[in-house]
Amino acid sequence: MITKLKYAIAAGTFAIAAALAPQGAEADNMTIVSWGGAYSKSQLRAYHEPYMKKNPGVKIINDESSAEAVAKLRAMAEAKNTTWDVVDVVAADAIRLCDEGLAMTINPDKHLAKAPDGTPASKDFGDLLVSECFIPQIVYSTTFGYRTNVKEWGSKEPKDVCAVFDTKNFPGKRSLEKRPVNNLEWALLCDGVAPNKVYNVLGTPAGIDQALKKLATIKDHIIWWSAGAETPQRLADGQIVMGSTYNGRLFSVIEEQKQPVKMLWDWQVFDLDGWIIPAGLSDARKKRALDYVKFATDTQRLADQAKYISYGPARKSSAPLVGKHADLGIDMAPHMPTDPKNAKTTLLYNYEFWADNRDDIDAKFQAWLTK
Amino acid sequence: MSDLQTADGPLLAADGTSLKASISRALRRQKIRALLLVAPLFLFICITFLAPIADMLFRSVENNIVPETLPQTTQAIQAWDPKSGEAPGEAVYAALYADLKVAVKARNHTKVASRLNYETPGIASLFRKSGRRIKKMKDGNYKEQFLKMDKNWGKLFVWETIHRFSGPYTSGYFLSSVDAEKTSEGVSLKPEDERLYLYLLWRTMLLSVVITITCVLLGYPIAYILADLPLRTSNLLMILVLLPFWTSLLVRTSSWIVLLQEQGVINDFLVMLGIIDDQSRLALMYNETGTVIAMTHILLPFMILPLFSVMKTVSPSYMRAAKSLGASDWTAFWRVYFPNTIPGIGAGGVLVFILAIGYYITPELVGGTSGIFISNRIAYHISSSLNWGLGAALGVMLLGVVLVMYFIYDKIVGIDNVKLG
Numbered sequence: 048m049i050t051k052l053k054y055a056i057a058a059g060t061f062a063i064a065a066a067l068a069p070q071g072a073e074a075d076n077m078t079i080v081s082w083g084g085a086y087s088k089s090q091l092r093a094y095h096e097p098y099m100k101k102n103p104g105v106k107i108i109n110d111e112s113s114a115e116a117v118a119k120l121r122a123m124a125e126a127k128n129t130t131w132d133v134v135d136v137v138a139a140d141a142i143r144l145c146d147e148g149l150a151m152t153i154n155p156d157k158h159l160a161k162a163p164d165g166t167p168a169s170k171d172f173g174d175l176l177v178s179e180c181f182i183p184q185i186v187y188s189t190t191f192g193y194r195t196n197v198k199e200w201g202s203k204e205p206k207d208v209c210a211v212f213d214t215k216n217f218p219g220k221r222s223l224e225k226r227p228v229n230n231l232e233w234a235l236l237c238d239g240v241a242p243n244k245v246y247n248v249l250g251t252p253a254g255i256d257q258a259l260k261k262l263a264t265i266k267d268h269i270i271w272w273s274a275g276a277e278t279p280q281r282l283a284d285g286q287i288v289m290g291s292t293y294n295g296r297l298f299s300v301i302e303e304q305k306q307p308v309k310m311l312w313d314w315q316v317f318d319l320d321g322w323i324i325p326a327g328l329s330d331a332r333k334k335r336a337l338d339y340v341k342f343a344t345d346t347q348r349l350a351d352q353a354k355y356i357s358y359g360p361a362r363k364s365s366a367p368l369v370g371k372h373a374d375l376g377i378d379m380a381p382h383m384p385t386d387p388k389n390a391k392t393t394l395l396y397n398y399e400f401w402a403d404n405r406d407d408i409d410a411k412f413q414a415w416l417t418k
Numbered sequence: 419m420s421d422l423q424t425a426d427g428p429l430l431a432a433d434g435t436s437l438k439a440s441i442s443r444a445l446r447r448q449k450i451r452a453l454l455l456v457a458p459l460f461l462f463i464c465i466t467f468l469a470p471i472a473d474m475l476f477r478s479v480e481n482n483i484v485p486e487t488l489p490q491t492t493q494a495i496q497a498w499d500p501k502s503g504e505a506p507g508e509a510v511y512a513a514l515y516a517d518l519k520v521a522v523k524a525r526n527h528t529k530v531a532s533r534l535n536y537e538t539p540g541i542a543s544l545f546r547k548s549g550r551r552i553k554k555m556k557d558g559n560y561k562e563q564f565l566k567m568d569k570n571w572g573k574l575f576v577w578e579t580i581h582r583f584s585g586p587y588t589s590g591y592f593l594s595s596v597d598a599e600k601t602s603e604g605v606s607l608k609p610e611d612e613r614l615y616l617y618l619l620w621r622t623m624l625l626s627v628v629i630t631i632t633c634v635l636l637g638y639p640i641a642y643i644l645a646d647l648p649l650r651t652s653n654l655l656m657i658l659v660l661l662p663f664w665t666s667l668l669v670r671t672s673s674w675i676v677l678l679q680e681q682g683v684i685n686d687f688l689v690m691l692g693i694i695d696d697q698s699r700l701a702l703m704y705n706e707t708g709t710v711i712a713m714t715h716i717l718l719p720f721m722i723l724p725l726f727s728v729m730k731t732v733s734p735s736y737m738r739a740a741k742s743l744g745a746s747d748w749t750a751f752w753r754v755y756f757p758n759t760i761p762g763i764g765a766g767g768v769l770v771f772i773l774a775i776g777y778y779i780t781p782e783l784v785g786g787t788s789g790i791f792i793s794n795r796i797a798y799h800i801s802s803s804l805n806w807g808l809g810a811a812l813g814v815m816l817l818g819v820v821l822v823m824y825f826i827y828d829k830i831v832g833i834d835n836v837k838l839g
Contacts, residue, residue, distance in 0.1 A: 115801045115802075117801075117802075117804055118800060118801040118802070118804060121804060143532070143804065145528070146528035146529065146531065146532055146542070146546065147528065147529055147532065147804075148525045148526065148528070148529060220680070225787075256611070270704055270786070271704075271786065271787060273782075284679075284681060285681055286679060286680060286681050399543050402542050402543060402546075403535065403539050403540050403541075403542050403543045404539045404540075405803070406535065406536055406539065406803060406805065407539040409803065410612050410614060411611055411612050413614055413795070414611055414612050414613060414614040414617075415611065416787045417614060417617060417618060417621075417787060417788065417790070418617075
């Protein structure tokens with residue numbers, strides 16, 4: 048009887064110890080949220096692996112939920128149980144999370160690494176620090192790719208973004224993102240609005256009508272996308288002849304999958320992607336998240352990421368360090384959206400304008416879309 | 419009852435208490451036992467289903483963020499008359515300064531800004547800008563300082579918005595969900611180019627009805643064959659009906675994309691046969707057609723199964739009897755067999771319709787722009803625009819529509835007339 052009891056106690060202690068042990072280890076698990084696909088892979092190789100090598104106790108868990116990060120962070124904050132440590136979001140979402148008090152404010156000079164020559168982080172990132180919660184990581188652009196073997200086009204090739212609106216010379220389906228951002232800007236540019244006046248015009252109801260009217264001229268030729276992978280897929284399938292998407296996705300269609308597709312850099316729209324740290328983390332988790340972010344956004348690490356994907360590093364000091372693609376061995380600099388040859392005509396995503404007008408214009412855009 | 423009663427009072431049980439009381443005591447014990455048995459499931463449903471839904475729906479009228487973040491301003495502004503045509507006086511600006519100072523410290527000013535920006539674009543950046551600069555403000559002359567900071571602080575539309583949404587509850591989300599808005603002249607419909615939700619709701623209902631009808635038309639013959647065949651064959655066929663049911667929804671939807679797209683299997687086949695021209699391929703998806711085809715396929719088992727189980731209960735002797743009395747095949751079917759299967763059509767129809775009206779993955783993937791449902795907008799507001807209030811209001815509206823349809827169905831067909839088997 049007593050031996051049985053002993054066994055039971057021993058088993059019980061063992062069970063408790065077993066239950067406690069992973070929790071002790073869990074303290075060193077860090078959940079990093081990102082976009083998945085080739086992008087997450089580039090982060091894994093450029094940031095996570097070196098960081099885990101440097102800190103053997105830390106285990107990084109990847110979560111691919113960035114697309115719905117804002118809603119999920121809000122839900123977590125309401126449940127008072129934030130399970131994410133570092134989150135990769137686009138700048139517009141970072142601004143929203145900051146507005147909602149869901150992201151922690153960052154002091155760049157205190158929390159982020161200096162450039163190798165001693166330039167403080169706030170100067171090295173410069174204007175790209177668009178929100179006080181946002182730690183920029185890459186500059187990417189939304190731009191067009193087109194197929195190079197369309198029979199109906201003959202020898203013609205799109206030269207500028209207005210080819211998208213020219214269904215006479217360039218017939219075929221095009222794919223555009225199912226949201227007003229970027230599309231309305233391109234529509235106005237091709238409707239004769241001066242580039243520096245685009246947002247003044249778009250700020251008026253008449254300007255929105257003008258842009259929607261221009262878009263309406265090709266409405267029947269548009270297939271709308273909502274995930275970045277759709278355009279490259281449709282281009283490869285021949286379902287569309289041209290379409291907008293993120294430049295890194297087009298790079299992979301052209302250089303990695305060798306599809307007959309070319310980039311149309313004209314009036315590419317620059318946007319930023321970077322890290323935020325959720326508000327309300329415990330001190331230990333906050334400390335570790337800050338440590339990770341400091342490591343992952345230093346000059347060398349940002350330059351390293353460009354070895355795996357064609358997005359430009361957000362630090363000025365990283366640009367000279369961008370080298371060759373790790374697997375393909377091609378020079379990455381000419382594929383960067385920021386390369387002078389590609390960046391002859393560009394727009395920068397207007398964060399303030401869209402933060403103010405997004406809901407309103409979106410309602411109009413959706414109403415136009417459903418009619 | 420009266421003849422059961424004795425002259426000196428009510429009937430007594432063996433132990434001397436009144437019979438009524440002792441029966442009800444015995445029944446009560448039974449009821450409590452039944453209740454206790456049901457309790458776990460009941461509590462589970464309350465906690466995990468009803469309470470979250472109620473909480474979410476409550477958000478459609480909740481507006482606490484404004485009076486809580488701007489307590490003094492919302493009080494001071496009550497004295498202001500929006501019809502005066504002038505911005506409010508110094509007292510309101512002083513209150514705003516006091517409120518903003520507290521709010522900026524707690525980082526709440528941007529939350530209230532996003533709330534008010536849903537109603538009036540431009541307020542978000544106004545609050546964000548003011549939050550950054552409030553530290554530099556000096557005491558006194560607040561109105562002048564605010565106007566200097568941003569001239570929008572002197573504009574009527576900003577103050578009208580704060581005035582209108584100063585209470586703890588709002589009808590703003592519900593008005594938005596029916597394409598209306600509150601202006602200084604009262605409630606009115608939004609301009610034509612911004613109306614969206616009523617139209618979407620109408621389309622959701624219309625497409626759901628179309629899907630339900632196609633499900634009946636396609637499901638009825640299949641269910642009939644299944645019910646009519648000998649058991650062994652019908653079981654085999656039943657597996658074919660259930661097989662897609664067990665396959666992931668996304669797989670089924672994606673395979674429809676492969677089939678229906680312009681360069682897809684169906685179009686290629688038709689072009690190969692020479693039925694259509696290569697230039698005029700059919701647009702079978704990214705429109706209503708795609709939604710109807712894919713959703714009919716996905717919801718078909720929900721129609722076939724109740725139909726099948728009802729048809730199984732219709733005795734073949736009814737048909738034989740009808741025919742022996744001289745009815746033609748058609749009359750026997752239409753006058754005898756069909757009326758007996760109506761409860762199955764009713765059950766399948768209600769099931770398919772209610773499932774269809776709330777669907778969003780399939781319309782999102784194959785619906786393009788003209789085949790999306792109102793649930794796609796709800797998903798957008800919950801997960802993307804973060805306007806949970808409007809999402810909740812749209813959800814309440816959808817729930818209301820389903821309840822009304824249910825009520826109408828009950829009045830016309832009768833809900834007792836629904837059978838799942």
